[in-house]
Amino acid sequence: MSKTSKSPKIMKDSTKISLVSLIVLLYAGLHGIYKIIDSGFFDRHYIFTPEKLHALALDSIDKHGNDTRALVANIITTLQADPKIAPYLSVKEEWMFNNAGGAMGAMYMVHASITEYLLIFGTAIGTEGHTGRHTADDYFHIIQGTQTAFVPGSYEPEVYPVGSVHHLRRGEVKQYKMDASCFALEYARGFIPGMILFGYADALTSTMDVPTMWTTTRVTGNQMIGNLMQGKL
Incomplete structure (x- = not known):
């Protein structure tokens, strides 16, 4: 047969x-x-607002504009002093590399939950890549350096200097670049799990940096689960 x-x-x-x-x-x-x-289902679960974070970024720039380390410390200290926010913040400053969309930088996860994340992201030597098309609005508060962005059909770059905010609306996509040293307070609100695959894609298909993948998973997972146990989506 x-x-x-x-x-x-x-x-x-x-x-x-x-x-x-x-x-x-x-x-x-x-x-x-x-x-x-x-x-509007997610609205009641947000603990941050873009407006207050922008005001915090501007205040920190005004106080420590020539010292990025002190500037970041001021942001974290101010957030930790707010009793409504403090219980949901990371208790440890832990930096890790992040490769996504062809760009490479480092991040310090300040808060991560199902509906929001807040982190410090940047690089001291510059990078360029794809923003990703996300299920959350992303607010990139520039605290040091300059970021530029490009959308198809435009003949001029979007320029975001210190003190400005680059708002990438959910579902939109751009090319972005940091020519040299640039750091930002990055805030995303929406459905954060929908962004995870983009965050891991380069590591899984290119860098194969297992220790960094594990650190990212451990830090993000601990915060998401910990905040969920406190009733924070």
């Missing part, structure tokens, strides 16, 4: 159908997430 096998054409068609199904499911999932965010 001869064994039967699928023809190459049938296998190829099956692969196409599976890929299309995956894309449809992904789109449906993202559409559902966007609808939930638009409904």
Whole structure:
């Protein structure tokens, strides 16, 4: 009795159908997430606001504009002094590399939960890459250096100097660049788990930096789970 096998054409068609199904499911999932965010369901779970964080960044720049380390310390100390926010903040300053969208920098996770994250991100030597297309609004408060960005169809760069905020709206995408040393207080609000795959993609397909992946997973996971146990989505 001869064994039967699928023809190459049938296998190829099956692969196409599976890929299309995956894309449809992904789109449906993202559409559902966007609808939930638009409904205002997440609003009551936010503990930060872009406006207050911008004011904090400006105040810290005014006090310590020539000393980035002191500037960051002022931001963290001020946040920790707020009894409504302090219980949800990291108790340890722990820096780690981050590779995403072809860009490389370092980050210090200040807060991570299902609906928000707050971190210090930057590099002392410059970088460039893809912002990613996310399920959260991202507010990049520049505290040192300059960031530029580009969108297709534009002939001029967007320029974000110290004290400005680069707001990447959820679902949008840009090319971004830091020519030299640049650091920011980065705040994202929306569905944070939807951003995780982008954050790991370069590490899984390029750098294979297992220790950094583990540190990122441990720090982010501990904060998300810890905050969830306190009732913070």
